[in-house]
Amino acid sequence: MAGSWGNSLGLIHFQLLNRDGKWEVFSSFPQLWYVDETIEAASEIVEAVKEQHEATIDYVMAPVGITTVPITGYFSRVIDNEVTQLVNEAQLWYARDYFKGTEFEGMPLLSAAAPFRTSTNVEAGDIRIMNAADIYIYSNTLHVVRVNGIELKGWLEKCAENFNQIDPSSTEDQNLLARFSSYNFDIIEGINYQIDVRNPVGQRIVELTYEGEEIEDDMEFLVVTNNYRAGGGGYHLVDADIVLSSTVENRSVIIDYIIEKGTITPSPSFNWSIVPFETAGRITFTSSDEAATLAEELGIKGIKYIGDRLFEVDLVELAENVPQTVSN
Known part of the structure; x- marks a missing residue:
């Protein structure tokens, strides 16, 4: 190693x-x-x-489709993002077709994807095989697990460890992002939820709903993920009930999805967000200097470049990016 x-x-x-x-x-x-x-x-x-x-x-230089918008991961640990959106849409596309005519066809179907590389940067235009490897760098295989409401919330709580606990009354600079691997920060598509970073670890997931209704403990869901997560990687799941253990690579699913669609416009659904609140001091996070002008170019509110890889985030303004139709 x-x-x-x-x-x-x-x-x-x-x-x-x-x-x-x-x-x-x-x-x-x-x-x-x-x-x-x-x-x-x-x-x-x-x-x-x-x-x-x-x-x-x-x-790897062979084109597989076209994206009408850039696909970047620089802010993917702070706000819903094109990278995880594309992965989740591709995984759901595959799973819906796979489960047709099976006992699982009518079950609520969700998908989990993490920003494996926060430096992902695919320009608008041709998408090539090499870009798919940039979006999904690991040779994981697609798996589907069955979870109940308790397990789903526990999964999300583990993901919420991506953030430090923030004290709104502190006048000191506070780092929003904890020492946490980005590949463990799953975004679960198909549900809506918020993360309250004022709360301690294990108590951060709020407003957790499915199709507008609060998720109950005994509700059951299928979640499309990968072999790493289904096997216990990251400690999000313990002894997961695996209903599909595929040998198909998640990355291949993404490529097939793009080929099928031809032209894609991955747009964040904003199904998750950070609970907005005012703070006495600055809330910051680090990313690449290459993203210095990205928030302005993409029209993202609440993120401002300070300098030397440091960004300031206004959680109240950040919440303005979330369309009212998907807010909880």
């Missing part, structure tokens, strides 16, 4: 000693080689994989 995405190479050096015809490890030490622009490619390896390398590039 030297590093992700080939950023380094791990080595273990052994000094061996031959005693009476038998090899023994005399000593050992590890070493980490970082891979950067100063490292030259080995010409013999480049030549050996040239044909496969070029074929791979041709494949």
Whole structure:
């Protein structure tokens, strides 16, 4: 496990000693080689994989459809977002067709997706295979679990750990986002809910509804997710009731969905939001400098770039992005 995405190479050096015809490890030490622009490619390896390398590039550059809007993930831990919206729409599209004519056809169907990369940035225009990998970077396979109302709320409460608890009366700067992996911040489509970041962990999900009605503990839902989450990854689910364990990759479902639609316009449904409230001090979060002008370009209210990767968020103004038709 030297590093992700080939950023380094791990080595273990052994000094061996031959005693009476038998090899023994005399000593050992590890070493980490970082891979950067100063490292030259080995010409013999480049030549050996040239044909496969070029074929791979041709494949990932192949267009599969068109998006009329940019698909970015820079603010995906703060406000509903095009990236998770696209993934959820694709997963629901697949599951609805799969369950036709089965015992599960009439059950409420939801979908969970996380912003795996908050730096996702797909420009409007052609969507290529490589863009699908940017939107969904892991080779997860599609799974569907059955949960009741209690389990669903527990799942969401785990996701709400994405946020720090905010004290409205504090005049100090407060960081909205906790030390929390973005791939564990599931957005569950098909329901409406709010997250009250004034509350402690485990008590943040409020106004949880399905089709306008409060979700009861004994209600049952099917949730489209992936093998990682269904298997207990992230501790959102324990001993999940898995009703579909597919070998189809979630990423392939997204590609097939885009091919089927041809042209897409992923638009956040704003089915989730942060409860708005006034604060005495600033509420901030960090993102990429590349998103400095993004809020203005996309017409997102309540997010302002301060500088050096830091953004200020006004939770009252942020709530103005949510259409009244979907507010709880």
